[in-house]
Amino acid sequence: MGGISGTKAEGADSIVVSGGYEDDEDSGDELIYTGAGGNDPDSGKQIADQTLDQPGNAGLATSQLEGLPVRVVRGANGDPSFSPTAGYRYDGLYRVADHWSKVGKSGHRIWRYKLVRLSPQEAAPYVPDVNLPPGEATPQTTSGVVTRIVRSTAVSQAVKKLYNDYCQVCDVQLEAPGGSLAEGAHIRALGKPHLGPDVSENVLCLCPNHHSLFDEGGIYLTDDFKVHDYRGQVVGPLYRHSKHAIGLEHMRYHRGLWGH
């Protein structure tokens, strides 16, 4: 019954949430959605691993990376708090905020997607500011879907200062007139469902490229502090300051998300 309509090239245009997957978690405006494949339609149990090659799964990843909205349809067999009593209901536009894998309740690897309902502003078609009359008192703010937000915390500021904004993967410091550019990257992400701690053991100083790659599973770390690309090839060492203890448990959590 394939709940995802989409392809790797175009992204996923819609999903159906109907309680068919034992690992789904619906809280209305946020949704942890299980990918397609390996599922026994009679029991709802996983009987084989899911892969990111499956077109719907690949499509949801594309939707995240391209910032494309996804239509969510809920069916009567889903979580009773958020589902229609009968049939199917169109439930609005969501963005794909995150994707990762884990070994699910039945012992098989599943892919998971965090979807977040778009605010009315985000869901509106893109209106460039330039079309507004100049001097408008309350101009409509920019819309379009956010694909990447980097937040700063006191801990990430301290870690960046320790490395003087040199990336711990490529040892490059990006220079701009106002100062050097680096990002504090949480190894185990702060938000739901990962709930990583905001402590220096869980933060790396990375350039934006290696931060993006790390967050999307393009690179991961092994316990010997080697950096690997997602095919498993060693890219190089992780540069570490003597005052910066890095939590192995956070690195293990991160690699688990990508099946390593």
Next chain:
Amino acid sequence: MGGISGTKAEGADSIVVSGGYEDDEDSGDELIYTGAGGNDPDSGKQIADQTLDQPGNAGLATSQLEGLPVRVVRGANGDPSFSPTAGYRYDGLYRVADHWSKVGKSGHRIWRYKLVRLSPQEAAPYVPDVNLPPGEATPQTTSGVVTRIVRSTAVSQAVKKLYNDYCQVCDVQLEAPGGSLAEGAHIRALGKPHLGPDVSENVLCLCPNHHSLFDEGGIYLTDDFKVHDYRGQVVGPLYRHSKHAIGLEHMRYHRGLWGH
């Protein structure tokens, strides 16, 4: 009288908005603020160029790059709509959203800063999700100051597709399990005060590093489509697809922001 309290290392902790600069533009929740230096206190006119080396100016740039909030104090001589009738008033926390330079009304280069009032959520001290009781119905969402937001538009998606996510500056394609990672970068920014158009002539396909550098003036483009670092050294050519016309006027606008 130096309206900015701060240093390059620590950022700016507060600014005073008191109508002392002819190029300031106050709209309450947003503020275009002129940097310090080169100002005649008697006339309020610029009599010399400002530089980013001045400690307050450098501090505001650091506040932006590090995501540090700035306290805004308004004085009685500022815009009457938003200023106290007498004396000075503490007016809350703002983030520095942007900085750039231009030749001001008096013919001298000034540095400008766009400040945006923090929402109560953003201004709250950072509370990691992990300290909240599990299952909290409406958990406090992550706070901390946003330092970088990348939005996706239909135009930027199309430009990225044309280049297959290869960066037009470094010709690198970042690979992750879910697909390749690139960003659509507006040459003349969309938001106020730049008001660039959302058209393909104004969009580049860049890796996150070169997008960050471009936005912060670390690189700029000359009319011969060469990429320069901010000291003026040629870094290399800008890779261009035959179907992608790039607007010289947008490139010129961008370089003007950084004094080139």
